[in-house]
Amino acid sequence: MYFFKKYKNKMIVTLVTIILIITVGITNKRNSDITGAENFLGNIFSPVNKFFYSIGNKVSHSFGNVGDLFTLQEEKEKLQTEVLRLEDENRKLENIISKSDFLKAEAELLKTTDRNLMSAEIISKEPGNWYNKFTIDKGKKDGIKKDTIIIQGIKLEDGVIHEGLVGRVTKVGDNSSKVSAIIDEENSISFKVIRTQDGGIVKGSIDSDMEGFLFDRKADVIVGDQLYTSGLGKAYEKDLYIGEVEDVVQLEEELMKKIIVKPAIDFKKIYKVFAIIE
Amino acid sequence: MQIIIMSIIIIVNLILQGSILPFFSFLVFLPNTALVSVVIISILKGKYYGAFFGLFMGLFQDLLFGEAIGVHALIYFLIGYAVGVLQTSLNNENTFIPIIFSGISTIFYNLMYFLIIYFLSKNISLDSAVKRIFSIEILYNSILAIIVYRSLFKLFRTRSLKFGR
Numbered sequence: 001m002y003f004f005k006k007y008k009n010k011m012i013v014t015l016v017t018i019i020l021i022i023t024v025g026i027t028n029k030r031n032s033d034i035t036g037a038e039n040f041l042g043n044i045f046s047p048v049n050k051f052f053y054s055i056g057n058k059v060s061h062s063f064g065n066v067g068d069l070f071t072l073q074e075e076k077e078k079l080q081t082e083v084l085r086l087e088d089e090n091r092k093l094e095n096i097i098s099k100s101d102f103l104k105a106e107a108e109l110l111k112t113t114d115r116n117l118m119s120a121e122i123i124s125k126e127p128g129n130w131y132n133k134f135t136i137d138k139g140k141k142d143g144i145k146k147d148t149i150i151i152q153g154i155k156l157e158d159g160v161i162h163e164g165l166v167g168r169v170t171k172v173g174d175n176s177s178k179v180s181a182i183i184d185e186e187n188s189i190s191f192k193v194i195r196t197q198d199g200g201i202v203k204g205s206i207d208s209d210m211e212g213f214l215f216d217r218k219a220d221v222i223v224g225d226q227l228y229t230s231g232l233g234k235a236y237e238k239d240l241y242i243g244e245v246e247d248v249v250q251l252e253e254e255l256m257k258k259i260i261v262k263p264a265i266d267f268k269k270i271y272k273v274f275a276i277i278e
Numbered sequence: 279m280q281i282i283i284m285s286i287i288i289i290v291n292l293i294l295q296g297s298i299l300p301f302f303s304f305l306v307f308l309p310n311t312a313l314v315s316v317v318i319i320s321i322l323k324g325k326y327y328g329a330f331f332g333l334f335m336g337l338f339q340d341l342l343f344g345e346a347i348g349v350h351a352l353i354y355f356l357i358g359y360a361v362g363v364l365q366t367s368l369n370n371e372n373t374f375i376p377i378i379f380s381g382i383s384t385i386f387y388n389l390m391y392f393l394i395i396y397f398l399s400k401n402i403s404l405d406s407a408v409k410r411i412f413s414i415e416i417l418y419n420s421i422l423a424i425i426v427y428r429s430l431f432k433l434f435r436t437r438s439l440k441f442g443r
Binding site: 009013016020021023024027028037038041042045049053057123125126127135170171185186205 | 292293296400402
């Protein structure tokens with residue numbers, strides 16, 4: 001018994017560590033369904049998170065920068081005069097806003113698409129700096145499955161509305177599901193260049209843009225080329241807009257052309273998305 | 279009473295990390311409030327509270343946001359225990375202690391996280407892993423540690439008899 005008394009602490013720590021390592025191993029394999037406990041917590045927290053997320057969204061839209069908080073006193077007077085000017089401007093702008101931008105893209109997308117779309121709201125993002133994952137407020141009850149594609153309407157320079165690829169569902173619960181964004185490092189997407197129909201693969205990277213390469217080293221690709229999903233491998237549907245080529249790097253020793261892609265969607269300001277239901 | 283305060287800290291952290299901190303993404307790297315509170319609780323309350331506070335904090339975070347259950351729980355549990363063990367031999371009223379501990383814990387946390395996801399065969403390049411392990415997050419967490427330590431100090435200070443101070 002002396003042995004147990006002496007090493008009690010260390011044994012507890014070792015035991016908990018082993019149990020946790022086993023749970024990590026088990027839960028990582030069974031990847032498609034949210035477990036009972038997760039579902040229970042998710043159901044409790046998703047309205048709370050939704051509430052705070054929408055508040056956070058409003059706050060960040062009006063402040064933009066925390067730095068403002070420290071200079072509030074100085075800025076108060078300046079702002080009061082500006083309010084009057086802005087109120088006038090606001091009346092003019094309201095007229096324009098109601099017709100344009102996001103809502104218009106959303107409406108246009110619903111009108112032009114031949115896919116079956118469902119609107120969903122983002123309720124939380126995964127903490128930490130390693131992955132770009134977020135949770136949406138639709139789940140199994142609304143018809144979402146694993147690998148359901150998430151898109152958003154985006155307006156290109158030519159004024160046409162496209163279906164911009166946001167990500168793919170990795171886990172489904174009753175009322176919420178987890179989405180992995182395309183800028184995440186664990187996602188690879190097969191693409192084609194719309195101008196020349198050359199194919200290749202892009203991957204997320206740490207700097208929230210994407211890196212990729214072309215299958216054909218001699219392929220003709222220039223900065224500004226637009227990329228769409230090719231549908232190869234069936235992970236992503238065909239003809240969803242990914243983004244624009246930002247830079248082309250020729251790697252002599254690796255026998256391929258590397259490209260840097262700027263995704264069409266601003267993942268920092270994402271709020272409402274669509275899910276493609278089959 | 280202190281258990282209730284700890285539960286409140288866990289809930290506040292979950293809301294903060296899931297819904298509010300993502301809007302500060304212009305900072306590029308975000309501070310980790312959960313990690314900092316585990317370190318501070320462990321400094322103030324010792325290894326038992328530290329370890330199990332970390333365990334529950336991590337479990338809830340994994341269940342709500344994570345992919346595999348137990349990743350954060352394991353890391354926070356070990357950090358809480360280790361800080362608690364080291365803390366007994368140090369003067370815990372010095373403000374430098376939480377700063378140094380949360381700095382080192384941040385490196386340890388990211389290193390452990392990288393090792394776990396590496397062994398779960400998620401592909402991540404060594405280059406970007408190093409960028410994340412030694413990022414500005416260390417600085418953010420150290421600064422955050424001062425604030426959290428100051429605000430929790432009065433709540434959790436244990437009036438035990440100590441010699442050799």
